[in-house]
Every structure is written in structure tokens, then in C-alpha cells.
Amino acid sequence: MLQFGYHQLLQGCRECGKIKRCFANDLVGNPLDPVTPNLLHDLIQPKGRYIYYQGEDIKNLFFLKAGSVKNIYANNQGDQQIINFYFPGEVIGLAHLYHSYYLSSAITLEKSIVCAFSLPFIQANCEKFPNLLKNILEHFNAEILHCHESLLAINHGIASKRLGVFLLDLIHRQNLAHNRPILIRLTMSRADIANYLGLAPETVSRVLGKYEKSGLILANKKKIQINNLNKLTALVG
Amino acid sequence: MLQFGYHQLLQGCRECGKIKRCFANDLVGNPLDPVTPNLLHDLIQPKGRYIYYQGEDIKNLFFLKAGSVKNIYANNQGDQQIINFYFPGEVIGLAHLYHSYYLSSAITLEKSIVCAFSLPFIQANCEKFPNLLKNILEHFNAEILHCHESLLAINHGIASKRLGVFLLDLIHRQNLAHNRPILIRLTMSRADIANYLGLAPETVSRVLGKYEKSGLILANKKKIQINNLNKLTALVG
DNA sequence: CGTCCCTTTGATTTATGTCAAATTCGGTGG
DNA sequence: CCACCGAATTTGACATAAATCAAAGGGACG
Numbered sequence: 001m002l003q004f005g006y007h008q009l010l011q012g013c014r015e016c017g018k019i020k021r022c023f024a025n026d027l028v029g030n031p032l033d034p035v036t037p038n039l040l041h042d043l044i045q046p047k048g049r050y051i052y053y054q055g056e057d058i059k060n061l062f063f064l065k066a067g068s069v070k071n072i073y074a075n076n077q078g079d080q081q082i083i084n085f086y087f088p089g090e091v092i093g094l095a096h097l098y099h100s101y102y103l104s105s106a107i108t109l110e111k112s113i114v115c116a117f118s119l120p121f122i123q124a125n126c127e128k129f130p131n132l133l134k135n136i137l138e139h140f141n142a143e144i145l146h147c148h149e150s151l152l153a154i155n156h157g158i159a160s161k162r163l164g165v166f167l168l169d170l171i172h173r174q175n176l177a178h179n180r181p182i183l184i185r186l187t188m189s190r191a192d193i194a195n196y197l198g199l200a201p202e203t204v205s206r207v208l209g210k211y212e213k214s215g216l217i218l219a220n221k222k223k224i225q226i227n228n229l230n231k232l233t234a235l236v237g
Numbered sequence: 238m239l240q241f242g243y244h245q246l247l248q249g250c251r252e253c254g255k256i257k258r259c260f261a262n263d264l265v266g267n268p269l270d271p272v273t274p275n276l277l278h279d280l281i282q283p284k285g286r287y288i289y290y291q292g293e294d295i296k297n298l299f300f301l302k303a304g305s306v307k308n309i310y311a312n313n314q315g316d317q318q319i320i321n322f323y324f325p326g327e328v329i330g331l332a333h334l335y336h337s338y339y340l341s342s343a344i345t346l347e348k349s350i351v352c353a354f355s356l357p358f359i360q361a362n363c364e365k366f367p368n369l370l371k372n373i374l375e376h377f378n379a380e381i382l383h384c385h386e387s388l389l390a391i392n393h394g395i396a397s398k399r400l401g402v403f404l405l406d407l408i409h410r411q412n413l414a415h416n417r418p419i420l421i422r423l424t425m426s427r428a429d430i431a432n433y434l435g436l437a438p439e440t441v442s443r444v445l446g447k448y449e450k451s452g453l454i455l456a457n458k459k460k461i462q463i464n465n466l467n468k469l470t471a472l473v474g
Numbered sequence: 475c476g477t478c479c480c481t482t483t484g485a486t487t488t489a490t491g492t493c494a495a496a497t498t499c500g501g502t503g504g
Numbered sequence: 505c506c507a508c509c510g511a512a513t514t515t516g517a518c519a520t521a522a523a524t525c526a527a528a529g530g531g532a533c534g
Contacts, residue, residue: 073389077474081389095385098371098378104385130364140377141335147384148332148341152310152318154392155435159522190481198392200523205482221481221531237314396490427513437491442514458499458513 013041013115018089021139022063023117026132027125038121043114051092051106051114058102060116062092067112068187073104082196084146085109085188087173091139109187153236154198162197163207164236167217167224182226250278250352255326258376259300260354263369264362275358280351288329288343288351295339297353299329304349305424310341319433321383322346322425324410328376346424390473391435397444399434401473404454404461419463 013024024039042065045051051062054074069086083104086092092114096102126133146169153165167184176182186193194201208224211217216232218225226232250261261276279302282288288299291311306323320341323329329351333339363370383406390402404421413419423430431438445461448454453469455462463469 073385075389075474079389079393079474081393083385083388095378095381098375103382126370127367133363133370137377138335140374140381141332144332144377144381144384145340147381147388148310148320150388151320151384151391152312152316154388155432156316156318195392201481202483202524203522206522209482237312237316438513439492439515440490443490446514 016065018063018065021089021135022065022115023061023091023122023132023135024063024115026129026135038118040116043116045108045112045114047108047110047112049108049112051108052102054102054105056102058093058096058099058119060118061094061097061122062106063115063117064088064090064092065113065115067114068109069106069112069114070109070188070192071104071106080195082192084143084150085192085196087170090173091136094136094140094143097140109192157236159197159199159203160207160210161236162199163193163204163211164232166193166197167226168233168236171226171229177229182229184224184226186222186224253302255300255302258326258372259302259352260298260328260359260369260372261300261352263366263372275355277353280353282345282349282351284345284347286345286349288345289339291339291342293339295330295333295336295356297355298331298334298359299343300352300354301325301327301329302350302352304351305346306343306349306351307346307425307429308341308343317432319429321380321387322429322433327410328373331373331376331380334377346429394473396434396436396440397447398473399436400430400441400444400448401469403430403434404463405470405473408463408466414466419466421461421463423459423461 013019013022016022016024019025040060045067051069052058052060054072064086066088068088069092071083071086071092072080073083074080083095086106092106093102095104097119122132122136126136149165149169153162157165170184170186171177171182174184176184188196190204191201193199194204197204208217208219212219216226216228216235218227250256250259253259253261256262277297282304288306289295289297291309301323303325305325306329308320308323308329309317310320311317320332323343329343330339332341334356359369359373363373386402386406390399394402407421407423408414408419411421413421425433427441428438430436431441434441445454445456449456453463453465453472455464
């Protein structure tokens with residue numbers, strides 16, 4: 001297992017493109033404790049790798065530096081529900097912070113880079129660094145708000161509205177709105193999107209087809225080009 | 238406006254049946270500051286009263302001592318979505334903690350009693366009282382988990398499954414499971430339930446009727462008696 | 475070049491929304 | 505206490521969006 005002193009780790013962190021949102025950013029001036037591997041840095045994970053398993057003891061929060069991850073919950077019957085997707089700059093595992101074990105699994109959708117922060121480390125440093133706490137609360141808050149918006153969209157939308165909300169969410173979370181044309185790279189399968197939105201994969205396919213016919217988007221397998229953001233925004237309400 | 242010193246307020250708090258989950262419980266030994274009205278105690282609200290309005294500046298977190306509250310979000314088009322219901326011992330307004338204004342409205346469903354904690358008060362005391370912070374994070378966490386479960390239920394359930402999940406959630410959150418028979422008092426209208434579950438009010442009515450015919454429950458207007466909790470649990474998966 | 479899996483497309487079924495009407499409930503005032 | 509009114513709920517008939525079932529097309533990868 002990796003064994004770095006914090007100073008080395010944090011040195012590397014300063015060059016991370018996502019440092020602004022990362023916990024590491026809040027630890028500047030932290031007294032070093034090179035003995036325990038509380039911060040695992042730049043773990044490179046292949047596609048399909050479990051970051052953590054549902055039921056496993058919770059040990060870390062993860063900061064996603066590159067790639068993408070799906071968060072999936074399975075009930076007793078084996079039904080599976082994708083709860084959320086995560087993108088660079090986001091924190092994975094937050095929803096489990098006050099439980100002893102993970103309540104869902106996190107799986108990479110593509111080759112990804114994550115940094116792991118141990119819970120004792122986080123908790124100890126929250127007391128010392130108010131900014132760290134604030135950062136965590138903000139991520140927490142974003143998680144709740146995202147959930148609320150998902151609920152609204154899924155509850156009251158027909159399929160085409162749900163997919164519209166999904167696309168807009170991707171644009172927003174990946175900061176794509178300022179590019180022309182807006183290009184989305186879907187790292188998840190149609191089945192994943194369908195599961196996430198509570199639709200059948202066939203319906204996702206049909207709605208994308210319908211969007212394309214109406215000139216709203218240009219869809220080519222995993223690449224989506226948004227031609228008319230205003231119209232898409234209007235569609236979802 | 239009410240003007241009490243904290244010692245008086247906290248005195249009253251110790252007799253509150255919900256003190257265990259309340260922030261006030263974490264403030265024992267707090268130095269008093271009787272000047273600012275940071276803690277408004279036992280506000281009695283009639284049915285239909287707004288605790289806060291969507292768009293209003295966020296000033297307080299609220300602890301619900303008695304009654305029940307619905308949390309509702311309206312988009313630009315005027316579509317409304319009930320995000321959650323709150324019951325005694327729960328905290329209202331948490332999802333807005335890191336925004337400047339409320340992103341949804343909270344409305345009492347019946348005569349209710351709430352206590353208001355100002356944000357500066359909360360924030361200042363979080364630094365002094367680790368238990369307070371822990372408490373807030375636990376409430377936060379519960380909020381996220383509830384959201385996840387709602388998503389799962391609503392996404393992958395047919396109407397009867399959604400309503401089953403809803404009833405089980407009420408039983409759980411109101412600690413009704415240990416009573417025989419289990420009696421639920423629905424403080425919200427059928428239309429509210431329908432909106433929350435993403436169904437039509439007629440469907441809610443029909444599903445309740447179906448439950449009753451199958452002997453699962455006994456429904457009499459706002460009162461629901463659960464006859465077969467195991468069967469209901471099995472139904473929702 | 476062939477296999478497998480993902481995706482798309484088409485035909486059919488079904489759950490649930492919508493519209494409309496009947497019934498019940500809850501509150502108000504005589 | 506009872507009669508009335510409006511609102512909420514239930515019930516019924518019908519329309520429709522989306523699931524399901526089935527099969528064909530297209531990429532990725534060995």
C-alpha cells in the first residue's frame with residue numbers, strides 16, 4: 001500500500017486541476033503525520049472497478065479527479081437502482097458519512113483517478129480546519145439538492161422531459177455550457193441512463209431519436225451534440 | 238417578537254419530548270447571550286402556514302416539535318413538487334444551509350409547533366460544540382438517504398409499490414411499528430400524496446382501495462390501519 | 475473476419491393519466 | 505343540533521405514454 005507523508009501528497013495535490021473543490025485544498029498548513037496512510041493519492045482505476053461495495057465497512061471518502069463513476073443501490077430482491085453519476089471534482093461516499101457501512105456501491109464507468117481520504121483523517125481535520133468542514137457541507141448540500149431536482153424531474157416528467165433534465169444536469173456539472181457547440185460525452189450505457197431515469201432502455205433510445213429528428217441534438221453513439229440549448233431548457237420547464 | 242434569554246429557552250427545551258434529536262440538546266453549558274433572538278421557542282403555527290417561502294433569504298433552521306410539514310418546490314412554469322414531508326423530531330430547512338435563499342417552501346399540514354435556530358447561532362455554536370455539528374450532519378445524512386430511497390421507489394415501482402414505500406416510510410419515521418394494530422394518521426391530502434409520489438390523486442385512491450380489498454390495510458379517510466405489515470413489506474421489495 | 479453485446483426499431487400490451495360524475499367530508503351558520 | 509355548501513375523495517369510462525416482447529442492425533474486440 002502507498003505510504004507518503006502528507007507534504008508529498010499535498011505537493012502533488014497542488015497540481016491537481018480539481019484542487020479548488022478538493023478537501024486537500026483545505027489542509028494547507030496541516031501538521032504532517034507520515035505514519036498512517038490516511039490520504040491515498042491518484043489511485044488509477046480501470047473501467048468497471050468497484051470503488052466500494054454496498055455493505056462494506058466505510059473507511060474512506062473519495063475525491064474524483066478524472067473519469068466518471070456510477071453509484072448504485074441494490075435491494076434485497078436484487079433490484080438495482082443507479083442513484084447518481086459522479087464527475088471530476090465531485091466527492092463520492094458522502095451519503096454514508098454517518099453509517100458504519102456503505103449503503104450503495106460505486107463503480108467506475110471508464111478509467112478514472114480517485115483520491116481516498118480516511119474517515120478518521122477527515123473527522124480529525126474538520127475540527128482543526130473550518131474550511132474543510134465548510135467544503136464537506138457544501139458537497140453534502142449539493143448532493144441533497146441534486147436529489148431533490150431528480151425527484152422533481154422524474155416524478156412529473158414524461159420520458160422526454162426526464163432525459164432533458166438529465167442532459168442539462170450533465171452540461172451543468174461538467175461545465176460544458178460555455179462551449180459551442182456543446183458536446184457531451186456519455187460515459188454510461190443507455191441501460192444505465194434508463195435505470196437512473198426510471199425508464200426502459202428502448203425508451204431512452206426512442207427519445208434521443210425524437211430529439212434528433214426535431215433538430216434539438218445530434219446523437220452519435222456516446223457523443224451528443226446540443227444544437228439548441230434554449231429549446232432543450234424550455235422543454236424541461 | 239419573542240425575547241428570551243437562552244437559559245429560559247433551554248429550560249423549556251429540557252421538557253420537550255423531542256429533545257434528544259434537537260439541537261438544543263447539544264448546547265448544554267452554552268454561555269448565554271440574551272440580547273439576540275437566535276432561538277425562537279415553541280412557535281405555534283396553524284394549518285397551512287408557511288414556515289418559509291421559496292426565494293426568501295435563509296435565516297433559520299427549524300426543529301419540528303409537533304405537527305407535520307410539507308416541503309414544496311415550484312419551478313418557473315409553476316409546476317409544484319412536494320419534496321418531502323416532515324414529522325416531529327425532524328429538522329426543516331437543512332437542504333438550504335449553504336445557499337442564501339430558500340430553494341423550496343415549507344408549509345404546515347396541521348397545527349404545528351416549531352423552534353427556530355438562526356443560522357449565525359448554529360454556525361457559531363458548531364465550532365464550540367462538536368455534538369451539535371454531529372447532530373446536524375446526521376440530520377443531513379438522513380435527508381440524503383431518504384432522497385435516495387424515494388428515488389429508488391419512485392423510479393422502479395408501479396403505483397402500488399410506491400404507495401407501499403410511502404406508508405412504510407411513515408411508519409418508520411413516526412415510530413409506529415411497535416403498536417398493534419399499526420395506525421397511521423395521514424395529515425396530508427390525497428393530492429399531496431399523489432404529487433409526492435408522482436401519481437394522479439385518482440391512482441392513490443384506487444391503490445388504497447385495492448390494498449383494502451386484499452386485506453392489507455383498513456382505510457378510513459385520514460386514518461390507515463395496517464393489518465399485515467409483513468405482506469406490505471414484501472410488496473415493496 | 476466473426477462473435478458478442480449494445481443499441482435501435484417495430485408491434486403489442488398494460489398501467490396509469492385524464493376527463494367526468496357521483497359521493498362523502500368538513501366546516502359554517504342558523 | 506342540523507342543514508347547507510364547497511372541497512376533497514372516490515368511482516367509472518376512455519385515452520395514451522411507455523413497458524414489454526421480439527428481432528434486426530451496428531460497433532468493439534479478439
